Amino acid sequence: MEASETILALLADRAAEATICPSEVARSLATMASGKSSAGGVAQHDAGGSCRS
Structure with missing residues (x-):
């Protein structure tokens, strides 16, 4: 999978x-x-949608 495909999948x-x-x-x-x-594909975001990384 290419980078653009990864981003589109996310x-x-x-x-x-x-x-x-x-x-x-x-x-x-x-x-x-x-x-x-x-x-x-689980994102690490808090309940407000902010990124927790």
Whole structure:
């Protein structure tokens, strides 16, 4: 999977008005590059939607 496909997959898992944070993209790309499976695409965000990384 290429970086653009990874980003589109992350966005597809969100509600229409939701966003993804840069650190979430970086974690997903790093996981992809290392060949390890991701944590089921689960984002590390708090209840307000803020990134917790």
